[in-house]
Amino acid sequence: MSKAPQHDPAQDAPEVRRPKHQAAGVPAVVNSLRVVGEQAGLRRGLPLLREVNQTGGFDCPGCAWPEPGHRHPAEFCENGAKAVAEEATRRTVGREFFTAHPVADLADKSGYWLGQQGRLTEPMYLAEGATHYVPVPWDEAFNLIATELAALDDPNGAAFYTSGRTGNEAAFLYQLFARRLGTNNLPDCSNMCHESSGSALAETIGIGKGSVTLDDLYQADLIIVAGQNPGTNHPRMLTALEKAKRAGARIATVNPLPEAGMQRFKNPQSVRGLARGTDLTDLFLQIKVGGDLALFSALNRMLLRANAIDREFIEQYTHGFESFAAHHAEGDDEATMEDVARRTGLVAEDIERLFAMVLEADKIVVCWAMGLTQHRHAVPTIREIVAFLLLRGNIGRPGAGVCPVRGHSNVQGDRTMGIWERVPDRFLDALGEEFDFEPPREHGLDTVDTIRAMRDGLVKVFFAMGGNFVAATPDTEVTEDAMRRCRLTVHVSTKLNRSHVVTGARALILPALGRTDIDAPAGIEQFVTVEDSMGIVHASRGRVAPLSPHMRSEVAIVAGLARAVLGEGDTVPWEDLAADYDRIRDRIERVVPGFTDYNARARLPGGFTLPHAPRDERVFPTATGRANFTVNPVTSPEAGPGRLLLQTIRSHDQFNTTIYGLDDRYRGIHQGRRVVLVNPYDADELGLADGAYCDLVSEWADGDRRAPHFKIVHYPTARGCAAAYYPETNVLVPLDSVAETSNTPTSKSIVVRFEPDTAPTGP
Numbered sequence: 217m218s219k220a221p222q223h224d225p226a227q228d229a230p231e232v233r234r235p236k237h238q239a240a241g242v243p244a245v246v247n248s249l250r251v252v253g254e255q256a257g258l259r260r261g262l263p264l265l266r267e268v269n270q271t272g273g274f275d276c277p278g279c280a281w282p283e284p285g286h287r288h289p290a291e292f293c294e295n296g297a298k299a300v301a302e303e304a305t306r307r308t309v310g311r312e313f314f315t316a317h318p319v320a321d322l323a324d325k326s327g328y329w330l331g332q333q334g335r336l337t338e339p340m341y342l343a344e345g346a347t348h349y350v351p352v353p354w355d356e357a358f359n360l361i362a363t364e365l366a367a368l369d370d371p372n373g374a375a376f377y378t379s380g381r382t383g384n385e386a387a388f389l390y391q392l393f394a395r396r397l398g399t400n401n402l403p404d405c406s407n408m409c410h411e412s413s414g415s416a417l418a419e420t421i422g423i424g425k426g427s428v429t430l431d432d433l434y435q436a437d438l439i440i441v442a443g444q445n446p447g448t449n450h451p452r453m454l455t456a457l458e459k460a461k462r463a464g465a466r467i468a469t470v471n472p473l474p475e476a477g478m479q480r481f482k483n484p485q486s487v488r489g490l491a492r493g494t495d496l497t498d499l500f501l502q503i504k505v506g507g508d509l510a511l512f513s514a515l516n517r518m519l520l521r522a523n524a525i526d527r528e529f530i531e532q533y534t535h536g537f538e539s540f541a542a543h544h545a546e547g548d549d550e551a552t553m554e555d556v557a558r559r560t561g562l563v564a565e566d567i568e569r570l571f572a573m574v575l576e577a578d579k580i581v582v583c584w585a586m587g588l589t590q591h592r593h594a595v596p597t598i599r600e601i602v603a604f605l606l607l608r609g610n611i612g613r614p615g616a617g618v619c620p621v622r623g624h625s626n627v628q629g630d631r632t633m634g635i636w637e638r639v640p641d642r643f644l645d646a647l648g649e650e651f652d653f654e655p656p657r658e659h660g661l662d663t664v665d666t667i668r669a670m671r672d673g674l675v676k677v678f679f680a681m682g683g684n685f686v687a688a689t690p691d692t693e694v695t696e697d698a699m700r701r702c703r704l705t706v707h708v709s710t711k712l713n714r715s716h717v718v719t720g721a722r723a724l725i726l727p728a729l730g731r732t733d734i735d736a737p738a739g740i741e742q743f744v745t746v747e748d749s750m751g752i753v754h755a756s757r758g759r760v761a762p763l764s765p766h767m768r769s770e771v772a773i774v775a776g777l778a779r780a781v782l783g784e785g786d787t788v789p790w791e792d793l794a795a796d797y798d799r800i801r802d803r804i805e806r807v808v809p810g811f812t813d814y815n816a817r818a819r820l821p822g823g824f825t826l827p828h829a830p831r832d833e834r835v836f837p838t839a840t841g842r843a844n845f846t847v848n849p850v851t852s853p854e855a856g857p858g859r860l861l862l863q864t865i866r867s868h869d870q871f872n873t874t875i876y877g878l879d880d881r882y883r884g885i886h887q888g889r890r891v892v893l894v895n896p897y898d899a900d901e902l903g904l905a906d907g908a909y910c911d912l913v914s915e916w917a918d919g920d921r922r923a924p925h926f927k928i929v930h931y932p933t934a935r936g937c938a939a940a941y942y943p944e945t946n947v948l949v950p951l952d953s954v955a956e957t958s959n960t961p962t963s964k965s966i967v968v969r970f971e972p973d974t975a976p977t978g979p
C-alpha cells in the first residue's frame with residue numbers, strides 16, 4: 217500500500233508509444249491488482265473485488281453497465297477495480313492535511329494529485345477571507361447552510377447539483393428537500409452526457425431510456441456501436457459483445473478513433489479469452505466527428521429506396537412516416553451521397569458495406585454514448601437513429617432496440633427519482649400528494665443554465681451531491697469565476713477535487729460514505745438501490761467499516777440538512793426516513809411509477825427491471841401515442857481552413873473527472889495528459905511536428921479560449937479531427953455552445969486552431 221504522491225506530477229511529460237489493438241487481457245488483471253494494492257492494500261482490497269457487482273454485494277461506483285444474470289466470481293473490469301480501489305483507499309484527508317495546505321496551494325495542484333490524497337474524513341469549513349479549511353461540527357455546518365438559504369430572497373437563488381453516483385434513496389430525499397424549499401433547480405451530470413438521448417427518445421418513443429436488455433444484445437444479428445469507447449468507459453460491455461459475436465452477431469463500429477477495445481478483446485474471465493481473444497468489429501467506419509446524422513440519414517434513404525422496410529410495423533405503431541419518407545425522397549441521390557461523404561469522411565463503399573449488413577440483419581441494436589450526444593445536432597442525430605430502427609420494426613422485440621450506454625453508476629436512477637429541473641407535472645402531483653405540499657411548478661435550471669445564473673449573480677448558493685462540478689463542466693474559466701461569485705458553495709464528497717479549491721465566499725466540504733462503506737445509522741445496516749443503464753434496479757450493501765466516524769451517508773446528510781433548513785415544523789419525517797431506508801422506498805413506491813413492492817423486489821437477487829412500454833408492449837407514450845418518425849435535415853460541424861474539429865475524450869486511467877493515473881495505454885500515451893491527437897496528414901498540412909508542443913485555441917462569438925502546452929501526437933484519427941483529454945480541454949468549450957433542445961455542451965465538436973506553445977516551461 218503506498219502513501220499519497222507528495223511530488224506533484226503536474227510536470228506533464230507524456231511519453232508516446234504505439235497504440236494497442238487489443239484490450240483487457242493479462243495487463244488488465246495486473247493493473248487491477250496493482251492499483252488495489254497501492255490504494256487499499258490487498259488484504260482490504262481483494263475481498264472487496266470479490267463483492268463488487270455480486271448479489272448481496274455492492275454496486276461498482278464506476279459506470280452503469282448491468283450485471284449478467286449469471287455472475288462471474290470476478291464480475292468487474294480493470295476500471296471497476298480502480299473505482300473500488302480509489303474509494304476503499306486507506307489514504308485520508310483530515311484536519312492535519314488542510315492545516316498543512318492552504319487553499320491557494322491546493323489550487324495549483326493537478327486534479328490527479330488532489331484525488332490521490334485520499335478519503336475525506338471530517339466536515340471542513342472555509343470562512344470568508346480565510347486561507348485554510350478548518351474542521352466544523354455537522355450541526356454547525358447545516359446551520360451555516362440554513363442561514364445562507366434563509367438569506368436568499370428566492371429559493372431559486374440556490375441550485376442543488378447531483379452527480380450520478382448518488383443512490384436512489386438519497387436522490388429521492390434530495391429532490392424532495394429542494395422542492396420543499398421551493399425550487400426545481402436540480403442540475404445533474406446527465407445534463408452534460410445523455411440529456412440529448414433522453415430528449416430524442418422521449419419525443420420519438422415516449423421514454424428517455426434505452427429499450428435493450430443484455431439478452432437483446434446476445435440475440436441481435438447486427439450491433440452498431442457509434443460514438444462510444446466501451447473498452448475504457450464500459451469495459452464489461454466487451455464481454456457482452458464477445459458473447460453476442462459467439463452467438464452469430466456482427467458488429468459495426470462507427471468512431472473517429474480506432475479504439476483497441478472494439479478491435480480485439482482478451483477476456484480475462486476465461487482461459488480461451490485470455491489465450492486467443494475475440495475480434496469484435498466486423499466493419500470499422502472511421503467517421504468524422506459529428507458525421508453520424510449524415511450517416512444514418514443516408515442509411516434511411518437507402519432503406520426507403522430499397523423498400524427494405526417493415527410496412528406492417530410502420531402502419532400499426534408509428535406516426536409521421538409520410539413526411540419522413542417525403543423528406544428522404546427529396547434531392548438527387550448522387551449529390552446527396554457526395555454530401556454524405558463530405559460530412560462523414562466515409563467513401564460510398566463503406567456506407568454500402570454497412571447497408572449490406574443492415575439488409576442481412578433481421579434484429580438490430582444501436583449503442584451509443586457521448587460521441588453522439590455532445591454535438592449541436594445531437595438530438596436530431598438520435599431521432600434519425602430511432603427512425604432507422606423503426607423502419608424495420610427494430611423496437612419492442614427481442615434482439616433489437618436503442619441502447620444509450622450510461623456513464624455513471626446511478627445517473628439513470630437519479631433521474632427516475634426526480635432529479636430533473638423539468639420533471640413532469642404528474643411526478644410533482646404525486647410528490648405533493650404524498651408529502652402534503654404544493655411543489656414548485658416553474659422549471660428549474662439545468663447545468664449550463666446554473667453556471668449562467670451563478671455568473672450573473674442570480675444563484676448565490678451552490679450545493680453539490682457528489683461530483684466535481686468545475687472540472688466536469690464546460691468553459692472552465694467562466695465556470696470557475698461563476699463559482700467564486702457564490703456566497704456559499706457546498707460539496708458532499710468522498711475525495712478531494714478541484715471543486716473544493718474553487719469556492720464561493722464561504723465553502724463547506726461534507727465527507728460522505730461511498731458504495732464500499734457500511735452504512736449503519738443507529739447501528740442497523742442499510743442498503744441502497746441503484747438503476748443501471750438497462751433499467752434494472754438492484755441493491756448495494758457496503759462491505760467495509762468507514763475510515764472515520766465523521767463520515768455520513770448521503771441520506772443522513774440530506775435529512776440533517778433538511779431539518780436544519782426547513783425547521784422543526786416541517787411535515788416530512790426526515791429523521792424517521794433516514795433511520796430506515798425501507799421507509800424511503802415505501803414513499804418512492806407511492807410516488808414513482810414502476811416501483812410496486814419495492815422493498816420486496818429490491819431484496820431479490822439481481823433486483824428487478826423497470827417497465828419500458830415500447831420494449832415490453834410496443835406502446836409508445838408520446839404526444840401522438842405512437843412511435844414518431846421525425847424529419848432531421850442533415851447538418852454537421854465544419855472546422856474551416858487551418859482548423860480541426862476537436863473532441864474531448866477520457867484516457868484509460870480516468871472515470872469522468874476522476875484521474876486514476878497518467879497512462880492511456882491503449883492509445884500508447886504514458887505519464888502525461890496534455891496531448892493532442894492529430895492525423896499525420898492534417899499535421900503535415902498544418903505544420904504540426906510530431907512531439908512538438910502547441911497551444912489549442914477555440915473560437916467563439918465572444919472571443920477565443922486557450923488551452924496551453926499540448927504535445928502533438930500524430931495519431932490515426934479521422935481526417936479533419938483531433939482529440940484531447942478533459943477536463944484539461946473543457947476550457948475550450950464555450951458555455952453557449954450547446955446542443956439544440958437538450959442544452960448539452962458540445963464537447964465532442966469544438967473548432968480549434970493551433971498556435972505556438974506559450975507555456976513558460978517545456979520538457
Ligand code: SF4
Nearest residue numbers: 276278279293296452
Ligand atoms: S463495466 Fe462499469 S460498472 Fe462494470 S465493473 Fe467496469 S466500471 Fe464498473
